[in-house]
Structure formats: C-alpha cells, structure tokens
Amino acid sequence: MEKYLPLLKKTALFEELREEDIGSMLKCLNAYQKEYKEGGMIWGEGETVGSVGIVLEGRVQVVREDVHGSRIILTEWGPGNLFAEAFAPAGIKEIPVSVFASVKSRILFLDFGRIITQCSAHCVFHSQLIRNMMRVIARKNLILNQRIELLGKRSIREKLLSYFWAEQKSSKRTRIALPFNRNELADYLCVDRSAMSRVLGQMRREGIVSFKKNVFELHLKEADSGTAF
Amino acid sequence: MEKYLPLLKKTALFEELREEDIGSMLKCLNAYQKEYKEGGMIWGEGETVGSVGIVLEGRVQVVREDVHGSRIILTEWGPGNLFAEAFAPAGIKEIPVSVFASVKSRILFLDFGRIITQCSAHCVFHSQLIRNMMRVIARKNLILNQRIELLGKRSIREKLLSYFWAEQKSSKRTRIALPFNRNELADYLCVDRSAMSRVLGQMRREGIVSFKKNVFELHLKEADSGTAF
DNA sequence: CAAAAACGGTTGCATTTGCAACAAAGGAGA
DNA sequence: TCTCCTTTGTTGCAAATGCAACCGTTTTTG
Numbered sequence: 192m193e194k195y196l197p198l199l200k201k202t203a204l205f206e207e208l209r210e211e212d213i214g215s216m217l218k219c220l221n222a223y224q225k226e227y228k229e230g231g232m233i234w235g236e237g238e239t240v241g242s243v244g245i246v247l248e249g250r251v252q253v254v255r256e257d258v259h260g261s262r263i264i265l266t267e268w269g270p271g272n273l274f275a276e277a278f279a280p281a282g283i284k285e286i287p288v289s290v291f292a293s294v295k296s297r298i299l300f301l302d303f304g305r306i307i308t309q310c311s312a313h314c315v316f317h318s319q320l321i322r323n324m325m326r327v328i329a330r331k332n333l334i335l336n337q338r339i340e341l342l343g344k345r346s347i348r349e350k351l352l353s354y355f356w357a358e359q360k361s362s363k364r365t366r367i368a369l370p371f372n373r374n375e376l377a378d379y380l381c382v383d384r385s386a387m388s389r390v391l392g393q394m395r396r397e398g399i400v401s402f403k404k405n406v407f408e409l410h411l412k413e414a415d416s417g418t419a420f
Numbered sequence: 421m422e423k424y425l426p427l428l429k430k431t432a433l434f435e436e437l438r439e440e441d442i443g444s445m446l447k448c449l450n451a452y453q454k455e456y457k458e459g460g461m462i463w464g465e466g467e468t469v470g471s472v473g474i475v476l477e478g479r480v481q482v483v484r485e486d487v488h489g490s491r492i493i494l495t496e497w498g499p500g501n502l503f504a505e506a507f508a509p510a511g512i513k514e515i516p517v518s519v520f521a522s523v524k525s526r527i528l529f530l531d532f533g534r535i536i537t538q539c540s541a542h543c544v545f546h547s548q549l550i551r552n553m554m555r556v557i558a559r560k561n562l563i564l565n566q567r568i569e570l571l572g573k574r575s576i577r578e579k580l581l582s583y584f585w586a587e588q589k590s591s592k593r594t595r596i597a598l599p600f601n602r603n604e605l606a607d608y609l610c611v612d613r614s615a616m617s618r619v620l621g622q623m624r625r626e627g628i629v630s631f632k633k634n635v636f637e638l639h640l641k642e643a644d645s646g647t648a649f
Numbered sequence: 650c651a652a653a654a655a656c657g658g659t660t661g662c663a664t665t666t667g668c669a670a671c672a673a674a675g676g677a678g679a
Numbered sequence: 680t681c682t683c684c685t686t687t688g689t690t691g692c693a694a695a696t697g698c699a700a701c702c703g704t705t706t707t708t709g
Contacts, residue, residue, distance in 0.1 A: 255569060263572045265565055280558035288565075307551065321550065322536065328557045329509035335564035336494055336517070340484060342571035343492045343610035345697070346665070373687060381572035383667045388688055390665090404687095574667070575695070602657055612697045617658055619695090633657095 195247050195299070202245060202271045203327045204320070212316055221302035227292035234275065234290045242300045243276040249296025250370055254378075255288045264379040266338070267293070267370055273327055279303035280328070293370070342381055347390045350380045355400070355409045369405045424476050424528070431474060431500045432556045433549070441545055450531040456521035463504065463519045471529045472505040478525025479599055483607075484517045493608040495567070496522070496599055502556055508532035509557070522599070571610055576619045579609045584629070584638045598634045 193214070200210045208216070224247065227233060233251060234240055244251070246268050253265045253274060265288060268274050278286050280303070292298075307321055337357065344350045358367045369376060377384035394400045399411045422443070429439045437445070453476065456462060462480060463469055473480070475497050482494045482503060494517060497503050507515050509532070521527075536550055566586065573579045587596045598605060606613035623629045628640045 261574075263569060265568060277558040277561035280554045281562055282555065282559075283562065287562075307554065321554070325509050325536065325550070325554050325557065326511065328554065328561060329506040330511075332506035332557060332561055332564065333510050333512065333516075335561065335568065338568055339494055339564065339571060340492060342568060345490075345610070345612075348665095372685095381574070383574075385668075385688080385690090386666050389690090392688070577695095601655090603655095613657085614659080614698075615696050618660090621658075 198247065198271055199245070199299075202273070203330065204245070204273060204323050206323050206326070207319060208316055208323075216316060216320070217301075220305045222299060224297060224299050227296045227298065229292065229294050231292045231296075232289065233292060233298060234286060234288075236287060236289045237285045239284055240275055240278055240286050241303055243279070243303050243306070244274045244290070245299040245301065246270050246272050246274070247297040247299050249298075250293045251296060251298070252291050252293045252375070253288050254291060262378050263381055264371075264375060266334075267379065269370065273331075276303075276324070277328055277331070280307065280324075293375070347380070347382050347387050348394065350382065351387070351390065351394070351400075352409075352411075354380065355407060359409060366406055366408045369407060372405060427476065427500055428474070428528075431502070432559065433474070433502060433552050435552050435555070436548060437545055437552075445545055445549070446530075449534045451528055453526060453528050456525045456527065458521065458523050460521045460525075461518065462521060462527060463515060463517075465516060465518045466514045468513055469504055469507055469515050470533060471531050472508070472535070473503045473519070474528040474530065475499050475501050475503070476526040476528050478527075479522045480525060480527070481520050481522045481604070482517050483520060491607050492610055493600075493604060495563075496608065498599065502560075505532075505553070506557055506560070509536065509553075522604070576609070576611050576616055577623065579611065580616070580619065580623070580629075581638075581640075583609065584636060588638060595635055595637045598636060601634060 196210050196213055199205050199213050200208070205213050205216075221242075227249070233244065236255070248270060250267060250269050251274055252267050254262060255265055256262050266274070274290060275286065277283075306324055308317075341350060341353050341357070344353055355367070358369070359365065371379055373388060374384055377387045380387065391400070391402070395402070399409070401408050401410065425439050425442055428434050428442055429437070434442050434445075450471075456478070462473065465484070477499060479496060479498050480503055481496050483491060484494055485491050495503070503519060504515065506512075535553055537546075570579060570582050570586070573582055584596070587598070588594065600608055602617060603613055606616045609616065620629070620631070624631065628638070630637050630639065
C-alpha cells in the first residue's frame with residue numbers, strides 16, 4: 192500500500208492532507224484493493240454500491256448500454272481518479288451504469304459512509320475529507336458539463352476537434368495518446384465508428400491531424416478553428 | 421420571505437431541517453432575493469460567483485454560447501431548484517456559463533462559503549447543511565449523466581422521445597407542458613430547429629405524439645419503443 | 650390599432666451520417 | 680510460421696440532418 196501513497200496524496204480526495212496521515216485514514220475508511228484484468232467488470236448495472244473507487248493503476252470506463260444494444264462510454268478515468276463517488280451521497284441504491292477495467296487495473300475501494308461520517312475524536316481529518324469529497328463531486332460536475340458541450344456539437348468533425356483540443360490542453364502536449372481505440376472513441380463521442388473513421392481520414396488528408404494507432408497530433412490551433420469548418 | 425418557507429423546506433438543500441430553523445439559517449447564510457424580468461441575465465459568462473441560487477419563482481436556463489454563436493442550454497430549473505452550486509466548491513473563479521431567467525423570476529441567493537463553513541456553536545444545523553449540499557451536488561451529477569445519455573442518441577427522433585419519456589416519468593402526467601419553446605427545445609437537444617420541427621411533424625402524422633404550443637402528449641409507452649424506430 | 654417582432658412550420662438542397670458489408674493490416678497464440 | 684481474431688479503414692447507399700430562405704400566425708409594443 193505504501194507504494195501508492197504518493198499517488199494518493201496527489202488525488203483530489205486527499206488534498207491538503209499529509210502522506211503520513213493518509214495511511215491511518217485508509218484503515219478508518221475500510222480501504223481494500225483489488226486487481227482486475229483487461230475487460231474485467233468492476234460493477235454491473237443494477238448492483239448496489241456503497242463505496243467509491245480510486246484508480247491506482249490502469250484505466251476504467253463507466254459505461255451504459257442502451258436498450259437497443261448501443262453502448263455509450265460516459266466517462267473514462269486513469270490513475271489517481273475517483274469514480275462512482277456520486278451514487279452513495281445521492282441516495283442511489285442500484286447504480287444505473289456499469290464500470291469496466293479497460294486495461295489491467297488495480298483499484299482501491301473506500302467505504303463511502305465512513306468518508307462522510309465523523310467517526311471518532313481521534314480522526315480529526317474527517318472534516319477536511321468531507322470538504323474534499325464535496326470538491327471532488329463538484330469538479331466532476333464541471334467535467335460532465337464539458338462532456339455535455341462536446342456531445343452537443345453537431346458534426347463528427349467538431350466532436351473530434353473539441354475532444355482533441357481538450358485533451359491537448361489538459362495534457363499540455365501536442366502529441367496525445369488517447370485512452371481509446373477507435374471503437375471506444377466512437378462510443379465516447381456517440382457516433383458511428385465507420386463514419387468517424389471516414390471523417391478522420393478526411394481530416395488527415397486535409398492535413399489538420401495526423402495519427403498512428405491511438406497517438407494523435409493536431410496541426411491546428413484552436414484559434415484557427417474559424418478555418419476548420 | 422416567510423411566504424417561501426414551505427417551498428424552501430421542500431428543497432434538497434434544506435431536507436430534514438425544520439421550517440422554523442430555516443428562517444434563522446437564511447440570515448446566517450447572507451440570503452437575499454432578487455427579481456428578474458423575462459430574459460434578464462442573472463450571471464454572465466466569466467463573472468465571479470460565490471453564491472448559489474435557488475429559484476423561488478419562475479425558471480432559469482444555464483446556457484453556453486459556442487464560438488460560432490451556436491447556443492446550448494445546459495440545464496433548466498424551476499422553483500425549488502438550486503443552480504451554480506458546483507462552481508464555488510470546485511474552486512472555479514470565473515464561471516464558464518451564463519444564467520438567464522427565461523420567464524419573470526425571483527431568485528434567492530445564498531453565500532456559498534457560509535454554507536460549508538461551520539459558523540458558530542449556536543448554528544448546530546451546519547453539518548446537516550453540508551451533508552445536504554453534498555447530496556444536492558451528487559444528485560445533479562446523476563442528472564448530468566442522464567443528460568449526456570440523451571445527447572448521445574443518434575437521431576432527433578430518439579432525442580425527442582427520450583426527453584418526453586423522462587419528462588413524463590418525472591411529472592407523472594401524460595400531458596406535459598415543456599418549459600421550452602421550439603427554439604429552446606432545439607438548443608436543449610442540440611439539434612437544428614427546422615430539422616426538429618420536421619421530425620415533430622412526422623411523429624405527429626404517425627400518431628405517436630400530439631402537441632399544441634408547448635403542451636405535448638405521448639401516445640406511446642416506453643415499452644413500445646421497439647416499434648418506434 | 651397598426652407595425653414590428655417573435656414564433657413555428659415548410660421546403661429544397663447539399664452534406665453528413667448510420668448502417669452493413671467487406672477488405673486490409675496487425676497481433677496473439679498454437 | 681501459419682491461422683484466427685481483433686482492429687481499422689473503405690465503400691455504396693438510403694436516410695437524416697443542417698442550413699437558408701420563406702411564409703403564415705401569434706404576440707408584443709408603441
């Protein structure tokens with residue numbers, strides 16, 4: 192466990208807490224780890240969930256399957272990120288989504304009830320933890336709003352560009368390694384894979400992106416977007 | 421103010437608190453009201469916001485304008501609902517959205533800092549208030565996820581049907597009065613207004629919806645959806 | 650009351666998209 | 680190495696969508 196303390200210290204949930212305190216808090220939060228292989232299901236739709244997950248290694252996808260079998264990737268998270276943090280505080284019993292490990296992953300689970308309940312006098316960090324939890328959920332809220340904006344774009348091209356810009360901005364690199372293969376990217380942007388492939392090909396021929404496998408490079412600044420459509 | 425106490429008691433923020441306590445809490449939270457006329461701007465994109473809003477009367481729309489001028493209605497709230505509750509806890513200074521009153525509205529503002537700060541010993545309700553605040557934000561999180569799912573639908577028809585079903589389910593009526601005119605509905609579903617109008621016309625001719633102005637009736641249960649596409 | 654603005658529907662047309670089927674390329678395992 | 684399976688790109692085609700323009704109706708406003 193010690194191995195992951197530096198990572199945990201950097202997560203939003205443990206912000207402003209000291210590394211040496213986190214260890215003792217984890218016990219207080221009934222923490223346990225579990226490993227998942229690629230494609231392994233962490234939670235299935237309809238399950239009852241009372242804990243939050245933190246990605247220690249690997250990546251997870253929060254997914255929802257339509258009645259018609261069409262699949263949408265709601266969110267995707269890598270190391271240091273929390274997931275399923277909103278269900279318990281919202282009073283949701285059966286979660287409306289499934290969560291998968293998209294690659295071999297190691298997940299840390301924390302008892303949600305313990306996070307928001309002031310335990311005993313000696314655990315003085317709880318109020319900080321609650322504040323942090325609120326911040327985590329609030330930030331996720333903003334991320335979801337950005338996602339809504341992305342999905343509101345009218346064309347595949349705009350969705351791709353918006354997504355690339357956002358990734359570029361957050362990673363601060365021009366070359367970005369997407370956490371998706373083409374199928375997953377299409378499910379994330381909510382478009383048809385082959386149609387997306389066609390648009391990607393057009394954009395490549397026009398010289399505004401280049402890519403190889405899941406590594407993309409954008410030869411267009413956001414400021415140029417006026418010329419892109 | 422007393423006039424609105426019954427409404428406030430029913431809001432998620434004051435859940436499990438007694439009506440007579442809410443009055444004194446409002447002072448503690450620096451509460452003040454303001455009235456807006458139809459179309460009045462409550463906050464503009466880029467403004468600094470440290471308070472949360474509660475709709476007392478009327479309706480508000482949280483909106484974001486694209487660079488190209490295309491407009492998307494992120495969320496829409498009526499009496500009893502909170503808005504802008506995520507910015508302050510997320511540490512956002514300049515809000516990335518605008519908020520309008522879509523009809524004549526009366527808004528109650530609460531100082532966010534005061535909500536999450538344990539004030540003094542005599543205000544014993546604060547921990548309940550913080551728990552409630554977390555629940556509010558978490559629930560909104562789920563609502564945003566539903567919105568993402570809606571926008572993930574591939575056709576205007578599916579978006580319309582999903583929206584109608586959701587409205588029907590939450591209002592528990594077959595006839596639903598939408599809080600949108602056609603332009604706004606299109607901006608909410610992120611589609612072209614005239615294209616939407618065309619699809620609505622088709623659906624009407626097929627007999628699966630009827631509508632007059634903003635009152636819609638759906639002659640199709642969700643279970644029938646297999647036949648609808 | 651009259652003019653202006655807002656609203657909602659319609660239509661033609663070019664483009665985009667979804668869908669299905671197939672082909673090429675790459676990887677994993679026997 | 681060969682085979683099988685997954686991934687990615689391509690293509691034809693019908694259908695859906697965005698866009699722009701226009702028109703009739705309703706609502707607002709001076």
